[in-house]
Amino acid sequence: xxxxxxxxxxxxxIGVEIVDEAVKVxxxxxxxxxxxxxxxxxxxxxxxxxxxxxPLPQETVDGVLASDACLFGAIGGPKWDNLPREKRPESxxxxxxxxxxxxxxxxxxxxxxxxxxxxxxxxxxxxxxxIMVVRELIGGIYFGEPKGKDETxxxxxxxxxxPEIERIAHVAFKLAMKRDKRVCSVDKANxxxxxxxxxxxxxxxxxxxxxxxxxxxxxxxxxxxxxxxPRQFDVILTGNIFGDILSDEASMLSGSIGLLPSxxxxxxxxxxxxxxxxxxxxxxxxxxxxxxxxxxxxxxxRYSLDEEKAADAIDAAIKKAMSEGYRTGDLSAYDCKQKVxxxxxxxxxxxxx
Ligand code: IPM
Ligand code: MG
Numbered sequence: 001x002x003x004x005x006x007x008x009x010x011x012x013x014i015g016v017e018i019v020d021e022a023v024k025v026x027x028x029x030x031x032x033x034x035x036x037x038x039x040x041x042x043x044x045x046x047x048x049x050x051x052x053x054x055p056l057p058q059e060t061v062d063g064v065l066a067s068d069a070c071l072f073g074a075i076g077g078p079k080w081d082n083l084p085r086e087k088r089p090e091s092x093x094x095x096x097x098x099x100x101x102x103x104x105x106x107x108x109x110x111x112x113x114x115x116x117x118x119x120x121x122x123x124x125x126x127x128x129x130x131i132m133v134v135r136e137l138i139g140g141i142y143f144g145e146p147k148g149k150d151e152t153x154x155x156x157x158x159x160x161x162x163p164e165i166e167r168i169a170h171v172a173f174k175l176a177m178k179r180d181k182r183v184c185s186v187d188k189a190n191x192x193x194x195x196x197x198x199x200x201x202x203x204x205x206x207x208x209x210x211x212x213x214x215x216x217x218x219x220x221x222x223x224x225x226x227x228x229x230p231r232q233f234d235v236i237l238t239g240n241i242f243g244d245i246l247s248d249e250a251s252m253l254s255g256s257i258g259l260l261p262s263x264x265x266x267x268x269x270x271x272x273x274x275x276x277x278x279x280x281x282x283x284x285x286x287x288x289x290x291x292x293x294x295x296x297x298x299x300x301x302r303y304s305l306d307e308e309k310a311a312d313a314i315d316a317a318i319k320k321a322m323s324e325g326y327r328t329g330d331l332s333a334y335d336c337k338q339k340v341x342x343x344x345x346x347x348x349x350x351x352x353x
Contacts, residue, residue, distance in 0.1 A: 015073025
């Protein structure tokens with residue numbers, strides 16, 4: 001039997017409920033494929049502030065780095081909103097990403113056929129959409145120096161080095177090779193010097209992937225094209241802040257933000273998490289949609305643990321739950337045959353494994 005050490009960070013709000021359901025499904029898949037998952041829980045965000053005064057305790061950094069992979073729920077909530085910025089849950093998350101060295105954030109936006117009506121866009125525009133946003137996660141304007149604020153001005157710096165651009169470009173091209181072999185690199189090269197370097201570097205790296213078709217788009221146009229004709233995209237490669245914005249936009253193509261997983265990978269370890277937040281408005285009611293987190297567990301099996309079959313089994317079980325009409329509240333208006341709560345959805349998907 002193979003053994004994996006999985007670190008769990010449930011976090012705040014619905015994070016606690018949805019991670020429990022993903023664990024349920026992982027255990028079902030473990031039983032079927034003879035895999036043993038050893039879990040260890042760590043604190044981050046508001047839960048960590050409450051317990052230790054620090055949004056990212058050192059124990060969490062050390063524990064996650066020592067594990068094979070990390071499954072993460074969500075952090076933040078109104079309770080911690082008035083703290084100074086460096087003490088807030090979000091600061092813990094940014095420091096966490098940096099400490100883990102997870103420079104590549106993969107955010108798929110896929111439209112399930114059963115849910116084409118759940119999107120605010122027309123079904124004929126979004127049917128068949130299958131996009132992977134590759135967002136650089138530990139550089140750019142989020143981390144650039146100098147930064148600061150005084151009484152009269154505030155400033156941040158968008159900076160990328162050639163090696164930073166090269167390594168994220170390789171991730172995008174390698175992914176494209178396993179998909180439809182198209183990369184669209186998104187920048188603002190008509191205005192920003194940093195974007196011009198981005199574009200030059202991506203072009204240079206593309207020569208190592210002759211089979212992949214490379215295109216470039218300005219970020220404002222990309223925001224428009226995602227709504228006008230999202231099927232034109234396969235892999236979108238972009239920097240930290242553009243990727244933050246475009247991945248939220250792309251997620252809405254699928255109808256519910258409760259469906260989409262993400263992976264943050266790097267050289268040391270990888271972190272898998274739903275792209276949605278901690279949803280304090282529905283926390284503790286047991287009604288959250290756990291599918292994004294269950295799907296993140298599938299990405300973990302596929303990308304970190306090389307357990308393709310187990311990942312396929314989870315993806316198939318999610319699809320079956322969808323096609324048989326099981327829906328949590330966020331999607332109960334669309335083709336719903338049975339409305340279920342968070343833990344029932346976990347049970348159903350686990351039973352389909
Ligand atoms: C995300 C979030 C974070 C980000 C926030 C919470 C710091 O919006 O993961 O997309 O901006 O990266
Ligand atoms: Mg975001």
